[in-house]
Amino acid sequence: MAVKQNVKLDARRIRADFPIFEQLEEGKPLAFLDSAVSAHKPRQVLAALEDFYEHSYGNVGRGVYALAERANAAYEQAREKAREFVNARSPREIVFTRNTTEGLNLVAYAWGLDNLGPGDIVLASELEHHSNFVPWQEVARRTGAEFRVVPVTGEGELELDELERLAGGGRLKIVAITAVSNSLGTIVPVEKLIAFAHEQGAIAVIDAAQAVPQRKVDVQALDCDFLAFSGHKMCGPSGVGVLYGRSELLEQMGPFLTGGGMIRRVSVEKTTWAELPHKFEAGTPPVAEAVALGAAIDYLEGIGLDAIAAHEHELTAYALERLSELPGVTLYGPPLERRSGIVSFNLAGIHPHDVAQILDAEGVCVRAGHHCNQPLMHKLGVAATSRASFYLYSLPEEIDRLVVGIERAQKVFA
């Protein structure tokens, strides 16, 4: 995906929208380099949440009075915003979930259990976050299907030459792939994998948790069958996510969670399901959170996803440049051109947890551990890495503070 360099966002001005950056951590301004785990929230999103609770809150789909109607309209308006955000054909293809993990589980169980059996192949990859790995492994185990993974190179890219072999001669039924690696920042060429899946008569499920927040994602252009992402990673509140599903598939599928809100008619003899997308939204949904997600979508689109991607690209280039100048630093992942705003690294002789601890004392937030990527860590031959990630509010001086922190850690452990 090409990145336009001509639209420049003003990160300093954007940062002023985020109240959390006004606080000092350890007496120092926050150098927050962990947006990959979750993003902070601008006032606009917080205000939308509060405003909704104060003026329009209600449960959805159930009320006759005006207030209830207002709540329902706000919720469905948020759905329409999500539809437009990923360019789905219809709001019937947008299901509000709790998060990416829930969306992926929904597909694994509601599609997988009915469509997989002995002899079938379920294909994920070594790059996958546990949430796009374990559900497929589990549903394969339950149905007797075979679970396979596309291997990853030492540089963190998928070995696409292996696809033919992995497809097992026409037995492939699902390809589940991440659009952007949460550990290494690898931008995966998902279009190729989606096309391959379809050639093989398989469906393609995309984990877009790290992609949607910072680059334009178009589900029709991708032609994927399912795509999941989380609100909290894109400046939305925690507790809401989106699953996009091709309506033809969602129609055929049985529900995931059952109960109120997703039924048409319930009797002792028989129960029928509501129409899309409500068939997949059982119980009270994250109503206010969905409305706030709509506000987050407005906020990001106001800045422009291309501008955000370009800003991240610039910061990543700077980070890679500064980190590769330091002795004793191992960088992981692909070259800059195929990478988004995530950098994993290790310091020789210092465990990532210790690195993160020392950085914390400097007010620098990075993540240390296996990042829910144990198969990947195993392939890279490490137990854990430290990870810095950038977003629309990140500044070059935060990277400078990361470097100072690293040098300090190296002094302490020398």
Add this chain to the structure above:
Amino acid sequence: MSIDNLYRELILDHYKSPRHHGRLDPADAEAEGQNPLCGDELLVTLRFGADGETIEEIAFEGHGCAISQASASMLSEEVVGRKAAEVAAIDKDDTPLPAMMIESGTPLTPIRLKCALLGLGVLKVALHKSVGTPLPGEWAGIDEVEFE
């Protein structure tokens, strides 16, 4: 004492020069464990004295963050010459490194505490497997991990 100073002085000392480091062979008791959150690994081996319950020798081997390895090193110094039943009853807060941090006014956060307590857990599993001392439920799964 800030975490910074603590690192510099005590933890680094134990991390760089771990006491009772290595593996006893033959051993009367053995267990291994991993902290899945960050990949700390420890293997403990023990030898009992003639009474079959006093820890005469102990050795720790492993890799991981400074807190996990240093904590195991400090713990190993504490338990030599003590009886198995006594050691098996050591409370988390009385383990050397966590205790020190509590005393200093900056107790370890839950995540780092897991690193610090790995050694205690593995030790308790070793004692449980060899002489049947009681094992708190939370340590039950700890010796199932492969040590590479």
